[in-house]
Amino acid sequence: MIVMKFGGTSVADAAHIRAVAEIVRGRLPRRPVIVVSALAGATDLLVRAIAAAKEGERDVLEPILAELGRRHRWAVSGCVEDAGRRHD
Numbered sequence: 001m002i003v004m005k006f007g008g009t010s011v012a013d014a015a016h017i018r019a020v021a022e023i024v025r026g027r028l029p030r031r032p033v034i035v036v037s038a039l040a041g042a043t044d045l046l047v048r049a050i051a052a053a054k055e056g057e058r059d060v061l062e063p064i065l066a067e068l069g070r071r072h073r074w075a076v077s078g079c080v081e082d083a084g085r086r087h088d
Helices: 014-025 042-054 058-079 083-087
Strands: 003-006 033-036
Touching: 003 014, 014 058, 042 058
Parallel strands: 003 033
Antiparallel strands: none
């Protein structure tokens, strides 16, 4: 068994995520444990979201949450070719 850790820039976009998947795929016989950081920039958005939520600033919070969702949908759309699986 091996532990493989990938930082935020390693999962910055769909191309990077696919590259990580290929690296992992090549080590499957070693039964890897995978640790993945948040998408690039996501941690900063989460910190901003927490601050806005603490202050009750819903008008600030909602666009941040929308951006987080958009980034994750974008990453999935570039990594999962099958539309049905992508939707799931």
